[in-house]
Amino acid sequence: MFSVRVLASGSSGNATYVRAGRLALLFDAGIPRRPLVELMQAAGIPPRLDAIFLSHEHVDHLRGVRGMHQLTNAPVYLSPGTLDAAPELTDVDSQLLEGGVELDNALITPLAVPHDAAEPLNFVVRHKEHSLGIFTDLGHANAAVKDAFSQLDCAVLEANHSIDMLWKGPYPLELKQRISSPLGHLSNEEAAALLMECSSPTLAAVFIAHRSEHNNTRDRSFATLDHARRALQKKGHSDFALLHTERREPTKEVEVGHGAHR
Ligand SMILES: [Zn+2]
Ligand SMILES: [Zn+2]
Numbered sequence: 001m002f003s004v005r006v007l008a009s010g011s012s013g014n015a016t017y018v019r020a021g022r023l024a025l026l027f028d029a030g031i032p033r034r035p036l037v038e039l040m041q042a043a044g045i046p047p048r049l050d051a052i053f054l055s056h057e058h059v060d061h062l063r064g065v066r067g068m069h070q071l072t073n074a075p076v077y078l079s080p081g082t083l084d085a086a087p088e089l090t091d092v093d094s095q096l097l098e099g100g101v102e103l104d105n106a107l108i109t110p111l112a113v114p115h116d117a118a119e120p121l122n123f124v125v126r127h128k129e130h131s132l133g134i135f136t137d138l139g140h141a142n143a144a145v146k147d148a149f150s151q152l153d154c155a156v157l158e159a160n161h162s163i164d165m166l167w168k169g170p171y172p173l174e175l176k177q178r179i180s181s182p183l184g185h186l187s188n189e190e191a192a193a194l195l196m197e198c199s200s201p202t203l204a205a206v207f208i209a210h211r212s213e214h215n216n217t218r219d220r221s222f223a224t225l226d227h228a229r230r231a232l233q234k235k236g237h238s239d240f241a242l243l244h245t246e247r248r249e250p251t252k253e254v255e256v257g258h259g260a261h262r
Contacts, residue, residue: 002106002127002256006156007039009136009209009245011060016134016156017045017250020106020127026052026068027123027134030060033067035248043250049074051103055137056120057085066092077101079110081119097121111148113138116183124148130257132156136210139183141194150198154256156207156245157194159225160185161215169215179215188216188224195228205241205254218244 007015013031017024017040026049029036037047049072055061056079066088069076075093078086083094095101100109105128110121115137122145125132131151136158138145149155166176166187179185186194195206208221225242233239245251 028061029064054078056117079119085118158210159191166215192228
């Protein structure tokens with residue numbers, strides 16, 4: 001079994017749970033330990049982890065890492081730059097990622113991404129012949145991101161903001177510029193463009209992730225990505241499921257490589 005559930009998504013905290021065979025992996029723990037464990041319990045997930053992967057030091061990814069490490073004893077895999085930028089992790093069992101790491105039958109490959117953090121990573125998990133990508137907090141899809149995305153069977157993909165809503169919205173100009181910069185976050189429109197350009201023929205499910213509370217809506221992000229999905233279908237691409245994620249509510253479990261039911 002190779003499956004994924006997004007437990008929490010957005011600037012209030014991110015966490016994605018992946019099961020690959022016997023392995024239990026957590027990607028980011030951006031909400032405190034207690035509510036995160038409650039979310040896991042609500043999803044029927046035992047509080048047992050073999051490894052925690054931290055993408056970068058922003059608090060919406062980091063907040064619960066130390067607590068989950070203390071609870072589960074799972075080592076924390078992260079980049080050297082992220083460790084330097086997260087002093088609260090200095091005494092945890094950290095494993096510095098310099099390349100891919102093989103755990104049991106799964107290969108977890110970090111991907112350096114453009115984002116305004118010390119040394120941010122996204123992750124591709126490969127188990128047997130199937131692969132899952134967790135692609136959030138990236139300012140733009142560079143060639144390496146496109147290449148990695150084009151091989152995925154399942155993706156957790158950032159669709160942070162609607163460009164229109166961001167610029168018309170309440171944020172100060174400086175913050176608008178940061179979010180929309182090449183080191184900020186992927187917009188709905190950029191996520192849709194990545195789908196259009198780089199979807200693998202085997203892509204079966206896409207979670208719409210890291211949606212902004214103020215600069216996006218569920219409907220808007222879905223509509224933009226669904227437009228891309230339909231355009232791809234017209235070009236003969238096999239269909240894939242688009243799934244919402246919520247701020248603090250586990251998604252259903254999607255099996256990677258076996259399609260997803262809408
Ligand atoms: Zn984030
Ligand atoms: Zn970030």
